Amino acid sequence: MLFTQITFQAALPEYILALTALGLVLMAAFSGSTNSAKRFIKLTALVGYLLAFASIFVLPSESHSIYFGLFRINNFLIYMKAIVLIGAFFACWMVTSDWADGVEKPEYQVLIMLATLGMLLMISANDLISLYMGLELQSLPLYVIAAMHTRSLKSSEAGLKYFLLGALSSGMLLYGASLVYGYTGFTRFDDISSFISQNVASSGIIVGVVFMLSGLAFKISAAPFHMWTPDVYEGAPTPVTALFAITPKVAAITLLMNVTYFVFSDIRFEWMQVIIALSVASMIIGAFGAIMQKDLKRMMAYSSIAHMGYALAGLASGTHQGAAGVMIYLTTYVFMSAGAFSIILMMRRDGLPVQKLSDLSGLSSTHPYWSFGLMIFMFSMAGIPPLAGFFAKWYVFLAAVNSGLIPLAIIGVLTSVVGAFYYLRIIKLMYFEDVDQPLDEGAPTENVIILSLSIIVTVLFLFIIGPLREWSHGISQTFPVSGML
Amino acid sequence: MIETIFFYLFASVTCLAGLMVISSRNPVHSVLFLILSFFNAAGLFILLGAEFLAMLLVVVYVGAVAVLFLFVVMMLDINFAELRDGFQRYMPLGLGVGGLLLTEILFVFFNRENMPERLDLTTGVSNTRALGRVLYTDYIYLFQIAGLILLVAMIGAITLTLRKRENVRKQSIKKQNERKREDTIEVVSVPTGVGIRKP
Numbered sequence: 001m002l003f004t005q006i007t008f009q010a011a012l013p014e015y016i017l018a019l020t021a022l023g024l025v026l027m028a029a030f031s032g033s034t035n036s037a038k039r040f041i042k043l044t045a046l047v048g049y050l051l052a053f054a055s056i057f058v059l060p061s062e063s064h065s066i067y068f069g070l071f072r073i074n075n076f077l078i079y080m081k082a083i084v085l086i087g088a089f090f091a092c093w094m095v096t097s098d099w100a101d102g103v104e105k106p107e108y109q110v111l112i113m114l115a116t117l118g119m120l121l122m123i124s125a126n127d128l129i130s131l132y133m134g135l136e137l138q139s140l141p142l143y144v145i146a147a148m149h150t151r152s153l154k155s156s157e158a159g160l161k162y163f164l165l166g167a168l169s170s171g172m173l174l175y176g177a178s179l180v181y182g183y184t185g186f187t188r189f190d191d192i193s194s195f196i197s198q199n200v201a202s203s204g205i206i207v208g209v210v211f212m213l214s215g216l217a218f219k220i221s222a223a224p225f226h227m228w229t230p231d232v233y234e235g236a237p238t239p240v241t242a243l244f245a246i247t248p249k250v251a252a253i254t255l256l257m258n259v260t261y262f263v264f265s266d267i268r269f270e271w272m273q274v275i276i277a278l279s280v281a282s283m284i285i286g287a288f289g290a291i292m293q294k295d296l297k298r299m300m301a302y303s304s305i306a307h308m309g310y311a312l313a314g315l316a317s318g319t320h321q322g323a324a325g326v327m328i329y330l331t332t333y334v335f336m337s338a339g340a341f342s343i344i345l346m347m348r349r350d351g352l353p354v355q356k357l358s359d360l361s362g363l364s365s366t367h368p369y370w371s372f373g374l375m376i377f378m379f380s381m382a383g384i385p386p387l388a389g390f391f392a393k394w395y396v397f398l399a400a401v402n403s404g405l406i407p408l409a410i411i412g413v414l415t416s417v418v419g420a421f422y423y424l425r426i427i428k429l430m431y432f433e434d435v436d437q438p439l440d441e442g443a444p445t446e447n448v449i450i451l452s453l454s455i456i457v458t459v460l461f462l463f464i465i466g467p468l469r470e471w472s473h474g475i476s477q478t479f480p481v482s483g484m485l
Numbered sequence: 486m487i488e489t490i491f492f493y494l495f496a497s498v499t500c501l502a503g504l505m506v507i508s509s510r511n512p513v514h515s516v517l518f519l520i521l522s523f524f525n526a527a528g529l530f531i532l533l534g535a536e537f538l539a540m541l542l543v544v545v546y547v548g549a550v551a552v553l554f555l556f557v558v559m560m561l562d563i564n565f566a567e568l569r570d571g572f573q574r575y576m577p578l579g580l581g582v583g584g585l586l587l588t589e590i591l592f593v594f595f596n597r598e599n600m601p602e603r604l605d606l607t608t609g610v611s612n613t614r615a616l617g618r619v620l621y622t623d624y625i626y627l628f629q630i631a632g633l634i635l636l637v638a639m640i641g642a643i644t645l646t647l648r649k650r651e652n653v654r655k656q657s658i659k660k661q662n663e664r665k666r667e668d669t670i671e672v673v674s675v676p677t678g679v680g681i682r683k684p
Binding site for chain 1: 623624625626627630631633634637638640641643644645648
């Protein structure tokens with residue numbers, strides 16, 4: 001093994017996160033549990049994310065693989081890492097020690113930093129083994145923090161459910177990976193991809209691919225593998241739910257894209273059927289499941305299922321345009337979820353968190369800024385122009401139509417109309433209903449800053465969409481799929 | 486010759502011990518038979534030349550998993566008679582799965598001429614050495630991630646189970662050393678016939 005300069009340079013964000021996380025373990029162990037110590041640990045974690053984000057800019061711009069090809073970077077992966085780090089920074093910053101529910105322990109920061117590290121490793125995976133290891137490093141801390149509120153029965157239930165179903169999905173992924181290895185004889189992504197392009201793909205490989213896709217669909221909570229999502233979102237402490245909604249899905253979709261577009265690009269007619277089925281099911285379940293929900297977090301869970309369905313619609317096109325559409329979609333998704341959850345975290349009555357939809361009634365008269373922000377995000381998620389969500393949906397559906405998946409695009413548009421119903425219901429509750437019991441005044445500065453940032457990005461997205469589109473199209477050319485089918 | 490004798494010895498003890506695991510009445514005996522069967526399986530691995538796997542089996546399964554089972558069996562109050570109630574009901578399912586496995590084994594047995602030849606792996610390098618050569622060089626990346634995953638498992642287990650309990654009479658050496666004489670002892674002169682009145 002040659003440790004050249006590139007070995008250190010290419011994985012710089014990962015080294016920074018790993019070392020910061022290990023430092024946090026020591027600090028958490030020795031600093032005691034005073035409030036100032038907790039604040040210091042959180043500050044260190046935030047500095048770690050910022051440093052890792054800054055190091056994104058010094059990564060080499062051409063494609064490299066290090067550690068004997070186990071780890072790979074290119075511009076697409078670097079962009080996705082930047083999105084994940086922004087999301088993780090928001091999710092970490094949103095929690096303040098006096099507003100946390102059961103996540104005030106310093107271990108929380110250690111665990112989410114290790115989970116973020118797992119996400120980055122998963123994005124960079126270039127081998128079936130490193131894929132699995134990254135995925136596990138990402139999932140294990142998330143199981144723990146879902147159950148972190150030890151005094152809440154619902155939190156324990158959420159953790160247990162997430163753990164059991166996550167273990168099942170890991171099993172499916174591993175089974176698929178073992179079949180792929182067995183029928184190709186390789187674990188390295190480049191080798192598998194060149195093997196498939198030179199040989200006829202046997203049914204064993206296809207069965208393996210379907211199992212791997214199912215395992216990954218669990219992680220992005222695409223229907224019909226979405227069963228855990230509403231319960232886990234509802235039961236986990238709200239800061240944890242915010243983290244679940246923002247970052248792991250970006251990493252898992254990137255991995256899914258890596259596997260489908262890069263490794264199995266030569267059998268795309270086989271995996272496209274699976275992705276189309278997942279996409280249609282997610283869009284329908286996400287739209288209709290949310291209608292009856294009374295709980296804001298459960299509603300957001302169904303909303304995220306629907307969003308994953310739309311992102312998969314872009315993926316299903318199997319074209320460069322689709323890849324660029326997914327990148328734009330995930331970018332807007334991170335900001336919309338971060339903004340929406342920054343408001344949900346601020347919702348308190350008499351110092352206790354509330355999360356029912358009815359608690360929002362008449363919010364505009366008591367908290368005009370919050371309700372304005374929530375209105376922007378709801379309009380954006382519903383896909384109303386000229387907000388960010390509209391452009392995101394536009395590009396994924398455009399990619400689907402251009403590759404001949406017109407029925408998929410029609411289902412997508414119809415389900416967004418259904419989805420608009422429950423997004424608009426929230427706006428109606430906030431602006432046209434009377435105040436029942438007002439929510440608490442006063443909000444942590446961090447959340448207000450995240451809220452304002454997300455509003456700015458969501459509203460002004462139409463000014464950055466042009467350059468972002470050009471740029472993402474440029475990046476997506478690195479995938480070995482054809483431009484048009 | 487001696488290899489064959491040892492093979493049959495290990496194999497028969499493994500099978501008998503496995504049978505005892507499910508048939509013995511006392512669950513502690515079941516776990517002990519399980520350990521016996523693990524040891525004999527390790528012996529079979531050694532006969533195959535897989536000494537690293539044999540050691541792993543003993544260290545991980547006997548040293549950790551079986552002892553954990555033993556603890557669980559002894560500490561949890563499980564009504565084993567109740568567990569056996571469903572025996573009749575699950576019998577067809579168990580027979581089905583068992584029959585399937587038996588068919589597979591018989592299939593392999595009757596097709597043994599068509600099976601690929603056993604590879605000669607005696608290259609002069611032992612398993613352990615071969616693993617050691619690649620684990621810390623070619624696979625250092627995965628080795629390090631595995632370390633981080635184990636760290637997460639440890640932190641997670643501690644976070645979820647450790648809680649500070651009130652009213653626990655634990656010895657605090659700092660508190661004991663900080664105690665002063667004046668805080669605890671007061672010299673009172675007791676007048677006759679009056680006694681001490683509490684201040």
